[in-house]
Amino acid sequence: MAEFLAALGPDAAEEVTYLLDNVPFAIWETLYSTVLATLLAYLIGLPLGVLLVVGEEGGVLPLPRPVMTVLNVVVNLLRSVPFLILMVVVFPLSRLLLGTSIGTKATVVPLFIAAFPFVARLVEASIREMDRGVIEAAESMGCSPLQIITKVILPECVPSLLTGFATAFVTILSYGAMSGAIGGGGLGAMALNRGYTRHQNIVLWGAVILLVILVQIFQTIGTRTSVRMDRRINKQSRRKGRQQAKGKIDRDKRVPPGAM
Amino acid sequence: MIELRGLCKTFPGERGPFIALDHVDITVNDGDIYGVIGMSGAGKSTLVRCINLLERPSEGKVLIDGADMTALSPKELREKRRSISMIFQQFNLLMQRTCLKNICFPMEIAGVPREKAKKRALELLELVGLPDKADAYPAQLSGGQKQRIAIARALASDPKVLLCDEATSALDPTTTRSILRLIRDINQRLGITVIIITHEMAVVEEICSHVAILDHGKVMETGSVEEVFSNPKTEAGRRLVYPDGVIPEQLQTARVVRIAFNGGTAYHPLIASLAIDCGVKVNILGADTKNINGQAFGTMLIGLPENDAEAAKAVAYIKSQPNVTMEEVHDYHG
Numbered sequence: 001m002a003e004f005l006a007a008l009g010p011d012a013a014e015e016v017t018y019l020l021d022n023v024p025f026a027i028w029e030t031l032y033s034t035v036l037a038t039l040l041a042y043l044i045g046l047p048l049g050v051l052l053v054v055g056e057e058g059g060v061l062p063l064p065r066p067v068m069t070v071l072n073v074v075v076n077l078l079r080s081v082p083f084l085i086l087m088v089v090v091f092p093l094s095r096l097l098l099g100t101s102i103g104t105k106a107t108v109v110p111l112f113i114a115a116f117p118f119v120a121r122l123v124e125a126s127i128r129e130m131d132r133g134v135i136e137a138a139e140s141m142g143c144s145p146l147q148i149i150t151k152v153i154l155p156e157c158v159p160s161l162l163t164g165f166a167t168a169f170v171t172i173l174s175y176g177a178m179s180g181a182i183g184g185g186g187l188g189a190m191a192l193n194r195g196y197t198r199h200q201n202i203v204l205w206g207a208v209i210l211l212v213i214l215v216q217i218f219q220t221i222g223t224r225t226s227v228r229m230d231r232r233i234n235k236q237s238r239r240k241g242r243q244q245a246k247g248k249i250d251r252d253k254r255v256p257p258g259a260m
Numbered sequence: 261m262i263e264l265r266g267l268c269k270t271f272p273g274e275r276g277p278f279i280a281l282d283h284v285d286i287t288v289n290d291g292d293i294y295g296v297i298g299m300s301g302a303g304k305s306t307l308v309r310c311i312n313l314l315e316r317p318s319e320g321k322v323l324i325d326g327a328d329m330t331a332l333s334p335k336e337l338r339e340k341r342r343s344i345s346m347i348f349q350q351f352n353l354l355m356q357r358t359c360l361k362n363i364c365f366p367m368e369i370a371g372v373p374r375e376k377a378k379k380r381a382l383e384l385l386e387l388v389g390l391p392d393k394a395d396a397y398p399a400q401l402s403g404g405q406k407q408r409i410a411i412a413r414a415l416a417s418d419p420k421v422l423l424c425d426e427a428t429s430a431l432d433p434t435t436t437r438s439i440l441r442l443i444r445d446i447n448q449r450l451g452i453t454v455i456i457i458t459h460e461m462a463v464v465e466e467i468c469s470h471v472a473i474l475d476h477g478k479v480m481e482t483g484s485v486e487e488v489f490s491n492p493k494t495e496a497g498r499r500l501v502y503p504d505g506v507i508p509e510q511l512q513t514a515r516v517v518r519i520a521f522n523g524g525t526a527y528h529p530l531i532a533s534l535a536i537d538c539g540v541k542v543n544i545l546g547a548d549t550k551n552i553n554g555q556a557f558g559t560m561l562i563g564l565p566e567n568d569a570e571a572a573k574a575v576a577y578i579k580s581q582p583n584v585t586m587e588e589v590h591d592y593h594g
Contacts, residue, residue: 137352140312141366141417142341151368156356231397232355 015202022190023210029104030186030214034173037111041168045116048075049123050149060135060153061145075117083175086110087182104186107179115172122164126157159230166222170215177211187211262288262311262421262453267320269306269477280306282477283320288470290420293447293454295468295485297461297500303477304457308423311455312344313337324421342370345414349426351406353398359385359409360394366417377416384412388442404435411442415450422446424456428463436460440467461500465489465552473497489550490557491520491585502548502559515564515571516545516589523555523583530581531562540565540574561589 052071055063081089087110091101094109130153138152154161177188187207195204227233269281280303288294298304309315311322313329322329324340332340345366353362360381367377385391388408398406407427414422424443428436444467447454456468464471464485471489472482475496481488492498519530534540542562549558564571578586 131350131352133348133350133352134354136314137346137348138365138369140314140341140344140346140423141369142338143369144338147369151365152354156354158356229356231357232399 011200012202015200018194018200019203019206023187023206026185026187026190026207027210027214029184030173030176030188030211033104033108033111033176033179033184033186034169037108037115037176038165038169038172040108040112041115041119041172042165045119045168046123048116048120050127050153052120052124053127054145054149054153060139060148075120078113078117079121081114083110083114083178084181086114087179091182102183104179104184107176107182107184110182111172111176111179114175115168118171119164119168122168123161126160126164127153129160130157159226159232162222162226162229166219166226169218169222173211173215173218187214261290261323261325262286262455263321263323264307264311265321265323267307267310267322268318269303269310269315270318279477281310281317284474284477284479286472286479286482288453288455290453291447291451292470293444293456293468295456295458295464295471296474297458297464297471298474298496299500300459302474304459304474305425306477307474308346308425308455308457311421311423312341312346314346342366342417343419344421344423345417345419346423346425347407347410347414347427349429351398351403351410351430353406353410353413355398358395358397359390359401359412362398362409363413363416366413370417380416381412384415387415387446388412402435403431404439407431407435407439408442411439411446415446415452419452421453421455424454424458426457426459429458429460433462436463437466443467461489465550473500485552486523486555486557489552490522490559501550517562517564517575517578517586518589519560519562519578520585520587521549521558521560521583522585523557530578530584531560534574534577538570538573538577540570540577542574 048071051061051063052068052075054060055068055071057065078086087107090110090113093113094101094106097109098105100106134156135148135152138148143152174188176184176186177191179186180189180192183189187210191204191207191211194200195202195207264284264286267281267284268279270277270279272278284303284307286294286296296304296307306315310317311324311329313322317330324344327340329337329340353359354365357365360378363381363384364374364377367380368374372380382391382394385394388411390405390408390412393401393405393409398409401409410427422443427443428439431439440463443454443456446452447467456463458464468485470483471485473480473488473492473494473496475494480494480496481492488497489501492501531542531544534542542564545561545563547558547560551557564574575586578584
């Protein structure tokens with residue numbers, strides 16, 4: 001073991017020790033800032049995304065055109081600012097809200113500001129996919145615009161919204177990795193500050209591999225939940241699919257005639 | 261009673277406004293099953309969407325029991341829509357809800373207590389013949405079953421009117437017939453007025469009492485199904501009733517008449533007796549019968565002999581028959 005570590009570099013043992021000691025807290029910081037920023041982003045992004053669709057001309061709840069223009073411009077504006085710049089620009093806001101502009105807690109503010117327009121667009125895309133006929137049916141039954149949004153649009157879009165949620169979460173996670181630049185913590189900061197600047201390759205790659213694993217886990221959970229929640233894909237057909245796949249394998253195992 | 265008065269609808273288009281409905285006047289009495297038939301693009305769907313104001317007419321009035329729908333406030337309109345249910349070609353069920361919850365949906369909107377709504381929904385499932393599908397999701401159903409659930413959902417709000425927008429167009433003929441039977445059953449049992457939009461003659465023949473023929477946004481003919489189908493007066497009507505056209509070729513005849521059998525026994529041996537009783541030989545250029553509400557209706561295109569005296573004799577004989585009307589076809593080019 002010691003030989004192996006020595007082969008990796010002069011300070012390999014020290015790096016591994018550092019990694020093992022600091023990884024749990026770094027994971028915690030990464031998750032904490034990502035979860036908090038994602039939730040806050042959805043708090044604003046979900047209603048905003050809904051408004052971007054229903055507020056359109058001919059939508060369920062048409063809003064005045066200037067309002068829609070402003071909403072769209074704000075979303076596009078925030079989305080076009082590079083995250084690194086945004087982090088610095090919102091320093092005063094972070095200080096105002098949290099009393100500090102550095103540290104893990106402070107990174108939640110720029111993360112949230114970068115994420116909510118992105119979330120709004122994801123939600124918008126999900127809702128646009130929806131079959132208009134169902135909304136028309138709801139209108140014909142005498143649903144109010146609010147009822148259509150809460151009882152038809154959102155429940156019908158749940159699978160697609162969940163897929164979007166997984167995408168948003170993973171994106172925010174990777175944005176958060178940049179927060180090391182402004183003194184935030186987490187795996188990204190570890191890779192950047194320790195691994196990259198100090199040429200500690202084991203720390204660098206260790207942190208990156210952990211990030212990859214985290215992304216894998218959350219993406220898989222998101223996709224699986226979305227599929228499981230979707231009632232358009234019914235249990236029977238899923239079971240049938242499995243059986244068919246099994247049947248194929250069984251067939252392949254059959255002994256060809258004359259082989260025995 | 262539903263009255264459409266001078267209904268117009270224009271859509272803005274790239275090459276000027278598109279006129280979808282052009283001064284449509286239709287009266288539907290309570291308890292009718294009223295068919296609106298027309299080719300694709302005739303404006304049928306726009307027409308039915310104007311009745312519950314999913315589409316706001318550009319001009320004209322929609323009177324339901326004398327009250328003008330176009331004059332209602334949004335809130336009053338939502339209230340009113342609960343008494344006018346609608347079913348669709350694509351069913352438009354909520355895919356993430358079970359069938360039972362789908363049927364409960366209109367009652368949920370109207371604020372009916374949950375238990376009461378559930379009880380009613382189960383009754384409706386029974387009515388449409390799918391009591392075992394309460395917990396199934398729409399994706400697990402066939403097209404016909406989906407439409408049955410949609411019908412149950414439409415009935416949940418105790419409507420007075422049921423609008424059917426191409427409700428059977430996505431279904432096979434057998435399923436179509438069973439859905440139509442269900443609609444007729446509902447009409448008779450619950451006294452709900454039904455308006456059916458379709459491009460299929462068979463649908464109108466099967467269950468409608470009255471029909472309007474729509475062509476390019478205009479109502480060409482209206483009346484009872486018997487009247488309109490046994491003797492279509494307009495080009496659009498004839499195109500629908502006889503889609504294959506009656507175009508026999510190369511038959512040397514001087515005059516052509518169209519005979520219509522209005523009920524009774526179509527093809528009672530009119531032609532045979534014409535030959536025997538009057539000694540006049542006629543050419544049958546084309547014939548078509550329809551079975552409408554159990555009565556036989558049909559038309560026959562006949563070429564009269566070139567001899568004027570014989571032709572006159574034949575005409576007189578045909579005119580003397582009961583349940584038979586006759587008109588001369590002048591624009592016939594053999």
